[in-house]
Amino acid sequence: MSRRTVPPASCPCGRSAGLAACCGRYIDHFETTPAPDAEHLMRSRYSAFVLGRADYLRATWHASQRPAALDLDDGAQWLGLEVRSHRVTGPDSAEVEFVARYRLGGRAVRLHERSRFVCEDGRWYYVDGDQF
Template identity: 70%
Template sequence: MASPEPTNACPCGQTNARQQALAYAACCGRYVDHFETAPAPDAPSLMRSRYSAFVRERADYLQATWHPRTRPAQLDFDPGARWLGLTVRSQRSTGEDTAEVEFVARYRVGGRAVRLHETSRFVREDGRWFYVDGDQQ
């Protein structure tokens, strides 16, 4: 899938104080497109950037930000999926280098609406946050 224009609204739906959509380059794009030099600073930012990576089918970023202990060997994307939005319900620190983020991601596939509600766990190692696993609601 082609990369979004840097000025397009970020897929994660993040807005500024005036409720204007943030541009991809100023939001998740800075992490997805520059993982080696600009890691996500916290678990909620990593979670949002991973959602954007799913929307953009960026398996490289998803694999790089998945903890090696739980990372799948490969990722498959449903070519018919149309991502509709992300809502972060809550976020909390569970330790100095651990956190949880509860979110709902909505998408449509084959004309059917799907709602993914998960509480994800994250860990920070060597200054980088990684997705570990999650519990679907």
């Protein structure tokens, strides 16, 4: 598992709070500090991609869709996240639409997705998403 460094002034998800006060508390303390809603989970998953934390990504992927292995590309340079909407779709479900930008092999990539999340036993999980 690789870890990448992030300047302490802001969280990779784009919020001005430092990593420890924002997404880091969910990533580093998954067992005791679950994300409170789908948007926080989505932001923390983006930060986990930036940091190379495949363990957190797998732990927050719903068991019905979780890949057997997750191979992150260390060459990806994550450039930013824009959360476009967070919508509660039921008592234990929500959607988050976002755009994540990164550069890979000199090529700019824009990932626009509407992700679906479910909450089970007080813990949110990423299920799947539709890309635009």
